[in-house]
Amino acid sequence: MSVLISLLVVLHMICWAVALGTWVAAARTRVPNPGMSHAAAGALVLGLVLMVLVPLTGDANSMKLGIKFLVAAVATAFAYVAAYRREQTPSVIWFGIPTAIIANIVIAVFV
Structure with a gap:
């Protein structure tokens, strides 16, 4: 089970990296790439799957997961x-897109 969760966490972080990277690539022209919204949605879906699986391991912080879900939903909606x-x-x-993405990562690492 821990291998599956680790794989999903890696995919989740890759989706956030792609969403932030496509925003940075489009920052000067302000013409968004459709991949940004798809990557944010992928990160949101993977986060939801992780929200279901992580409590099964016994070490879940429900407040952190809830806040991360709300921030991810905002980032995805903005995208x-x-x-x-x-x-x-x-x-x-x-x-708001990169702000929400970076806030989500900061919450994941420091909270």
Whole structure:
């Protein structure tokens, strides 16, 4: 079971890295790549799977998992709004994407 959880955590982090990387690649032009929203959605789905599996191991912090889920949902929603609005994406949403992604990673590492 720990090998499965470790593999899912690696895939989860790769999805966040792809979402942040595609945002950085599009930051100057502010034309989002559709891969950003798909990577954020993949990270969200993998996070949900991990939320189900981690409590089975007995070492789950429910508050941390809940906060991470909310932040991931915000990042995913912002990414899909940016993909839909394209160049007309408001600055709050555009800069909220990397903020939410980085906040999610910081919560995962330091909390």
